[in-house]
Amino acid sequence: MFITQPKIFISSTIWDLPNxxxxxxxxxxxxxxxxxxSEKTMEAQNMDSLTACxxxxxxxxxxxxxxxGRYGWQPEGKxxxxxxxxLTARRKNIPILVINTTYPKEALQNEFGGRxxxxxxxxxxxxxxxxxxxxxxxxKTEIDRKQSEYFNKTEPVYSNLVKVQFxxxxxMADLDIDKKAVKKYNKEINRPFYKxxxxxxxxxxxxxxxxxxxxxxxxxxGKIITFHDLQExxxxxTKIIDKGTTEAFECDEFYDTSPNHLSQFKFLLKKCxxxxxxxxxxxxxxxxxxxxFLPVKKDDLDRWKPRSIEWTKTVKRxxxxxxxxxxxxxxxxxxxxxxxxxxxxxxxxxxxNWYISLKPEWIFLxxxxxxxxxxxxxxxxxxxxxxxxxxxNHFNFILHYLQPSHMESLFDxxxxxPFLKLQKIEKFDFAPIVPDLIWNNLEAIGAQKxxxxxxxxxxxxxx
Numbered sequence: 001m002f003i004t005q006p007k008i009f010i011s012s013t014i015w016d017l018p019n020x021x022x023x024x025x026x027x028x029x030x031x032x033x034x035x036x037x038s039e040k041t042m043e044a045q046n047m048d049s050l051t052a053c054x055x056x057x058x059x060x061x062x063x064x065x066x067x068x069g070r071y072g073w074q075p076e077g078k079x080x081x082x083x084x085x086x087l088t089a090r091r092k093n094i095p096i097l098v099i100n101t102t103y104p105k106e107a108l109q110n111e112f113g114g115r116x117x118x119x120x121x122x123x124x125x126x127x128x129x130x131x132x133x134x135x136x137x138x139x140k141t142e143i144d145r146k147q148s149e150y151f152n153k154t155e156p157v158y159s160n161l162v163k164v165q166f167x168x169x170x171x172m173a174d175l176d177i178d179k180k181a182v183k184k185y186n187k188e189i190n191r192p193f194y195k196x197x198x199x200x201x202x203x204x205x206x207x208x209x210x211x212x213x214x215x216x217x218x219x220x221x222g223k224i225i226t227f228h229d230l231q232e233x234x235x236x237x238t239k240i241i242d243k244g245t246t247e248a249f250e251c252d253e254f255y256d257t258s259p260n261h262l263s264q265f266k267f268l269l270k271k272c273x274x275x276x277x278x279x280x281x282x283x284x285x286x287x288x289x290x291x292x293f294l295p296v297k298k299d300d301l302d303r304w305k306p307r308s309i310e311w312t313k314t315v316k317r318x319x320x321x322x323x324x325x326x327x328x329x330x331x332x333x334x335x336x337x338x339x340x341x342x343x344x345x346x347x348x349x350x351x352x353n354w355y356i357s358l359k360p361e362w363i364f365l366x367x368x369x370x371x372x373x374x375x376x377x378x379x380x381x382x383x384x385x386x387x388x389x390x391x392x393n394h395f396n397f398i399l400h401y402l403q404p405s406h407m408e409s410l411f412d413x414x415x416x417x418p419f420l421k422l423q424k425i426e427k428f429d430f431a432p433i434v435p436d437l438i439w440n441n442l443e444a445i446g447a448q449k450x451x452x453x454x455x456x457x458x459x460x461x462x463x
Contacts, residue, residue, distance in 0.1 A: 005032060005033060005034050006061035006143060006146075007059060007061050007062075008033045008035055008060065008061070008062045008064055009056060009057050009085070009089070010025070010028070010037045010064050011063060011065050011066070011082050011089075012024075012065070012066035012067070013068050013070045013071075014038070016069060017066060017068045019127075019128040020066055020101070020128045020131050021066070023129065023131045023132035024064065024099075024131065024132070025040060027132045027133075027139060030132075030136050031136060031139045031140050031143060038053060049081075050075045050084065053081065054084065054085065057088045057092075057094070058088065060094060061094070061095070062094065062096075062097065062142055063085070063086070063094045063095065063096045064096075064097045064098075064135065064139075065085075065096060065097070065098045065099070065116065066099045067098065067099070067100045067105075067109065067122070068101055068105075069101070069103040069104050069105050069106060069109060070109060071083075071106050071109040082112075086116065090119075095142055095146070096120055097120075097138045097139070098120045098121070098123070099122065099123055099135055099138075100124040100125070101124070101125060101126075101131075102125070123138065154430055156427055156429045157427070157428050158426070159427075160358050160395060161348070161355040161425075161426040162356050162422050162423060162424070162426060163353060163355055163422075164269070164420060166227065166251065166269065166420055166421075167418075167419060168250060168251060169248050169249065169250060169251065170248070170249055170265075170268070171226055171227070171246060171247070171249075172230075172246070173223060173224055173242060173243065173246040173247070174222060174224075174242040174245040175198065175219060175222055175223060175240060175241060175242075176240060177201055177202060181208070182201050182204045182208060185208045186204055197219075199218070202219055202224065203215075206237075209236075209239045211239060213237060214278070215271055215274065215275060216268075216271050216274070216419060217237060217271065218264060218267055220264050224237060224240070225264065226268070227272065227419040231246055231248075255349070262349070269354075269356075269420065270345070270347065272417075272420040273291075273345065276420050277402070280401070280402075281293065283369070285342070285371060287371060288363060290343060290344045290361050291344075292340045292365070293307060293323055293340050293341050293342065294307075294369060295325075303325075303335050304323075304325060304338060304367065305325065306321060306324055307321070307322050308320065308322065309397075309401065311400050312400070320341075320397045322340065322341040323338055323339070323341070326364075337364050337366055337372045337374075338365045338367075339364055340362070341394065341398075342361040342362060342363040343358050343359060343360050343361055343394075344359040345358060345359075355426060356422065358399060360391055360394035360398065361379075362379050362382050364378060399422065399424075399425060402422050403421075403423075
């Protein structure tokens with residue numbers, strides 16, 4: 001289905017209708033469409049004339065039949081070229097507009113016109129001037145109808161947005177630490193502490209109290225903000241706050257206060273996500289602003305081993321390699337770098353609902369897990385060669401892996417993170433229909449068949 005410039009195939013005999021075909025050419029251009037005509041816009045092709053013309057009919061959005069006096073060339077001794085083009089358009093349900101002329105007709109052309117008339121109303125014109133005028137009106141009507149039909153119809157689409165859940169309340173309290181004592185402590189343990197932020201003071205204060213605590217909290221305007229209940233003495237953060245200042249707020253009350261409050265709330269959600277993924281050996285790479293799967297095991301020679309994860313893809317069990325080891329070309333015994341599956345995230349708030357967007361990425365790490373700064377071209381090549389199906393499968397795997405119900409069965413030591421839960425992929429039913437043909441042709445043949453969307457409701461999770 002066309003969106004902007006439709007292709008209009010002009011079908012008629014040529015030598016007896018030169019002026020009429022020029023008129024048709026003008027009419028198509030007048031409505032902003034593209035005329036498909038053998039003598040004007042079709043290029044030379046390495047195939048016979050019949051195949052070339054019929055293939056162009058199949059590529060067209062509207063088929064225009066002009067009935068002159070001659071029946072025309074019969075390439076196979078039966079139907080004429082024009083009638084074969086007409087039959088092809090009918091078989092593929094391409095919209096057909098018929099312009100008849102008052103010129104004397106051959107017997108076979110009269111019979112052809114009768115077959116056409118039984119299926120389509122035809123407009124009769126006396127000359128090329130009338131043809132241009134009538135065809136322009138007919139094309140405008142058909143194009144407006146098809147575009148109105150297109151824009152008024154919707155189809156369900158899957159986005160990269162996933163709904164998230166978090167507690168209804170958050171807690172806030174004034175930070176209460178002795179900066180001089182913290183500086184002295186860092187000096188004693190020889191920990192660099194040059195121009196520290198208030199958050200770094202708070203982290204050091206926890207270490208000073210020998211408290212190991214997840215980093216799912218933020219410091220803003222001299223206050224700690226977290227989903228942890230700061231009124232509970234068992235919470236380690238209570239050792240670095242003034243408990244008398246602790247307040248509980250409804251989350252929406254907090255993030256609706258101002259754009260700055262909303263920004264800080266998103267930052268808190270990101271910190272919670274970092275904590276949630278930490279146990280799963282997924283690391284936040286700050287400089288690249290993405291999360292990356294890390295290797296988890298080494299071999300007997302202290303070299304990182306590839307990391308693969310089993311998961312359930314619908315009803316099938318599948319294995320996804322998330323860390324691939326690249327050996328040194330000069331010395332196969334050495335690890336050069338590692339290609340790791342990664343993803344970027346972003347939290348969004350729409351109509352009182354919160355979502356996280358997941359965008360699959362790739363990253364290369366050195367053996368010490370630092371970012372490999374030589375792999376830019378490798379990443380660009382990977383993105384260039386991947387198709388829609390690959391990216392969707394990455395997304396589907398990442399989402400499944402991050403959902404708690406899957407984690408509990410995979411890891412005995414995994415305890416569901418209480419402050420941030422991911423739900424299913426979000427499906428929207430209000431999106432305008434998007435033609436699938438162009439992007440789907442980029443897929444392999446097998447993937448194209450799985451992507452067929454005849455009913456506008458393809459089940460993506462079944463592929």
